[in-house]
Amino acid sequence: MEKITDKLAALPPNTNYFSLEFFPPKTQAGSSNLQARLIRMSQALRPLFVTVTWGAGGSTATKSLELAEICQRQLGLTTCMHLTCTNMSRALVDEALDEAKALGVRNILALRGDPPRSEEYHMDDQENSNKDFTWAVDLVRYIRKVHGDYFCIGVAGYPEGHADDSHPEHQSVERDLPYLVEKVKAGGDFIMTQLTYDVEAYTRYEDTLRSHPSGIFTSIPIIPGLMPIQSYQIVKRITNLSHARIPAEMLSRIEAVKSDDEAVKRVGVDILSELVEGIKALPQPKSLPRGFHFYTLNLEKSVAFILERCKLIPSSTEPTTPSTSDSESEIAITTMPTGPTMVINGTGELSKRRFSRRRASSFNSQPHNRLIVDSVSARDVGSRHRLPSGAQSSQGSETHQTPSECAGIPAGPSTRSNTLLISEGQGSLGREATWDDYPNGRWGPSSSPAFGEIDGYGPSLKVGPVAARRLWGHPKSPDDITGLFRKHVEGELVCVPWSDETDVTSGGPLRAETEIIRPQLIALIEGKRFWTLASQPAVNGIKSDDEVFGWGPPGEGFIFQKAFVEFFVSRQSWEKEVRPLLQMHGEDELSWLKTDNEGAFESSASAEMVVDPTTSKPAAGATGINAVTWGVFRGKEIVTPTIIEEQSFRAWGEEAYGIWEEWRRVFPRGSEEEKFLESCKRDYVLVNVVGQRFVGKDGARLWEMLALR
Numbered sequence: 170m171e172k173i174t175d176k177l178a179a180l181p182p183n184t185n186y187f188s189l190e191f192f193p194p195k196t197q198a199g200s201s202n203l204q205a206r207l208i209r210m211s212q213a214l215r216p217l218f219v220t221v222t223w224g225a226g227g228s229t230a231t232k233s234l235e236l237a238e239i240c241q242r243q244l245g246l247t248t249c250m251h252l253t254c255t256n257m258s259r260a261l262v263d264e265a266l267d268e269a270k271a272l273g274v275r276n277i278l279a280l281r282g283d284p285p286r287s288e289e290y291h292m293d294d295q296e297n298s299n300k301d302f303t304w305a306v307d308l309v310r311y312i313r314k315v316h317g318d319y320f321c322i323g324v325a326g327y328p329e330g331h332a333d334d335s336h337p338e339h340q341s342v343e344r345d346l347p348y349l350v351e352k353v354k355a356g357g358d359f360i361m362t363q364l365t366y367d368v369e370a371y372t373r374y375e376d377t378l379r380s381h382p383s384g385i386f387t388s389i390p391i392i393p394g395l396m397p398i399q400s401y402q403i404v405k406r407i408t409n410l411s412h413a414r415i416p417a418e419m420l421s422r423i424e425a426v427k428s429d430d431e432a433v434k435r436v437g438v439d440i441l442s443e444l445v446e447g448i449k450a451l452p453q454p455k456s457l458p459r460g461f462h463f464y465t466l467n468l469e470k471s472v473a474f475i476l477e478r479c480k481l482i483p484s485s486t487e488p489t490t491p492s493t494s495d496s497e498s499e500i501a502i503t504t505m506p507t508g509p510t511m512v513i514n515g516t517g518e519l520s521k522r523r524f525s526r527r528r529a530s531s532f533n534s535q536p537h538n539r540l541i542v543d544s545v546s547a548r549d550v551g552s553r554h555r556l557p558s559g560a561q562s563s564q565g566s567e568t569h570q571t572p573s574e575c576a577g578i579p580a581g582p583s584t585r586s587n588t589l590l591i592s593e594g595q596g597s598l599g600r601e602a603t604w605d606d607y608p609n610g611r612w613g614p615s616s617s618p619a620f621g622e623i624d625g626y627g628p629s630l631k632v633g634p635v636a637a638r639r640l641w642g643h644p645k646s647p648d649d650i651t652g653l654f655r656k657h658v659e660g661e662l663v664c665v666p667w668s669d670e671t672d673v674t675s676g677g678p679l680r681a682e683t684e685i686i687r688p689q690l691i692a693l694i695e696g697k698r699f700w701t702l703a704s705q706p707a708v709n710g711i712k713s714d715d716e717v718f719g720w721g722p723p724g725e726g727f728i729f730q731k732a733f734v735e736f737f738v739s740r741q742s743w744e745k746e747v748r749p750l751l752q753m754h755g756e757d758e759l760s761w762l763k764t765d766n767e768g769a770f771e772s773s774a775s776a777e778m779v780v781d782p783t784t785s786k787p788a789a790g791a792t793g794i795n796a797v798t799w800g801v802f803r804g805k806e807i808v809t810p811t812i813i814e815e816q817s818f819r820a821w822g823e824e825a826y827g828i829w830e831e832w833r834r835v836f837p838r839g840s841e842e843e844k845f846l847e848s849c850k851r852d853y854v855l856v857n858v859v860g861q862r863f864v865g866k867d868g869a870r871l872w873e874m875l876a877l878r
Contacts, residue, residue: 193232203618253282254302398437707868726802
């Protein structure tokens with residue numbers, strides 16, 4: 170019974186169920202981590218089904234199918250695969266559906282994806298797909314025509330109306346209704362909504378659908394989409410992108426604790442639990458159970474808290490067993506001198522498919538953490554990596570390890586008593602299993618399944634072609650690009666294509682700390698033609714409630730930062746000026762990473778682990794992980810929200826050059842703008858430089874060294 174509609178029909182009326190969404194991680198280590206996480210969540214939480222996202226234009230096709238295979242075949246989870254149809258050839262759509270069929274996946278969430286871009290998107294003599302798929306209804310009709318009733322098809326609904334091309338003024342439920350009617354008539358079996366935080370708006374939406382004159386929505390399952398609040402920045406960004414409204418009272422509760430991620434997550438659990446209970450109370454057709462779909466962002470702790478609090482976890486027929494003690498169920502992390510890191514030695518390889526590969530947080534670590542290893546003995550790990558002083562207990566290194574396939578899995582059955590541990594923050598699903606449950610985009614650990622983009626849909630400008638041309642004009646020369654970056658740093662331009670946050674409706678200022686190094690950044694942009702993507706000044710022990718640099722529990726700790734800057738620079742300048750300059754300084758002074766469109770990687774770190782003989786600790790940068798922001802708080806281990814490491818930089822490099830590609834596709838094929846942006850993608854390298862010293866005047870050394878010609 171793998172079709173969602175069949176599973177719903179088998180549930181007793183007036184019951185509740187939930188589903189979870191996951192996206193393919195960007196890195197191999199993240200994929201291994203997510204697989205272990207999926208095992209834990211499937212056993213302890215027992216969702217009715219899970220969904221797997223699909224990147225725009227098929228950008229994550231291979232990884233999406235691999236993740237669907239893990240969920241459906243290996244874990245036995247009923248899986249629904251997203252499928253976007255625009256900017257994809259019919260052959261790719263056919264191949265995706267055939268692959269889903271081969272995997273036993275019988276559920277498809279049929280989506281449009283990015284607005285069709287016939288001339289701009291297909292540049293390499295690809296088949297023009299837009300004649301086949303312009304809207305999601307075209308995909309629904311096509312699936313029904315080719316595959317009959319084999320697939321259960323879900324379609325998207327928008328409780329506050331769909332906003333296209335970043336124009337929220339077009340949002341209207343009434344405007345969307347004819348399209349939704351058409352999708353359901355074409356073969357849609359259930360409706361899954363975009364995320365919502367507004368119970369009143371959702372109530373109006375359901376009432377509008379259920380009372381529609383056509384009667385087509387009378388008994389169709391409508392599943393609200395809900396996103397746990399993981400951080401203030403994420404909730405602001407995701408609502409900007411989706412144009413979903415956050416009620417003022419709710420937003421004020423989040424803003425009151427916005428500098429403390431842990432507090433935001435706690436408040437977020439309260440808010441989402443209230444939201445679930447509010448929707449639970451809405452009238453529902455007697456024959457239908459009430460469902461909830463959670464956009465997990467590949468994170469588990471918040472959603473587990475919410476499910477437990479709202480009593481959504483289905484009861485288990487397994488006998489209740491005593492909960493495991495902390496000493497029996499603990500998970501893996503060790504803190505290296507340059508910041509926390511997890512070691513995974515398995516390859517994490519998934520089966521190869523016919524699809525060609527297009528492109529491939531702060532840690533909440535608490536006491537009793539252990540090192541995850543995969544088929545490697547304790548002695549092997551101990552001999553290969555010298556751990557910092559005090560990392561081993563008197564009981565021996567074996568007590569600090571657990572096999573990756575068992576990491577975070579309760580020693581006993583996944584019973585309700587184990588599930589209670591989740592809500593209390595204890596046991597394998599509570600404290601220990603969630604050390605990477607604080608997403609920090611691409612600045613977190615590459616081994617986290619939440620590393621990188623917040624939605625897993627692949628490289629994106631985050632705005633449509635019309636907004637992109639309005640924001641960034643028609644660049645035709647390096648001076649044009651330089652002007653964009655200068656305006657951005659000066660606060661005249663709200664974003665550049667690589668900005669983490671893109672809110673075209675407001676021209677809000679840059680982060681306050683950028684003001685401190687603005688003169689240095691302008692000098693690099695105008696004088697050196699460094700197109701800066703990210704940066705921060707050095708900080709040495711500022712209180713955690715500081716208005717500019719503070720984060721974490723206010724008044725309970727101190728914040729430290731190393732200065733760093735990341736930028737594009739011409740290949741010629743890199744080879745003749747920048748690389749020789751960086752090579753003049755040792756790793757204890759500057760740490761740097763470089764990549765390009767072909768993935769050619771260079772760094773300041775040596776290939777072998779270098780150990781300082783005076784301290785028996787790895788030399789600065791030798792581990793490949795560089796903590797550039799950290800906080801010391803009362804009663805906690807050091808928290809490291811921003812790290813720079815080789816694997817995360819490589820993954821970001823792929824995405825950064827993918828954004829060049831997306832930007833060029835905004836312009837017609839063969840146009841001057843398109844050719845110029847393609848040359849930038851080919852001829853510019855991406856560089857990240859960290860100033861290792863952060864005390865006093867040494868904190869400004871990075872800017873002084875880079876400014877030299």
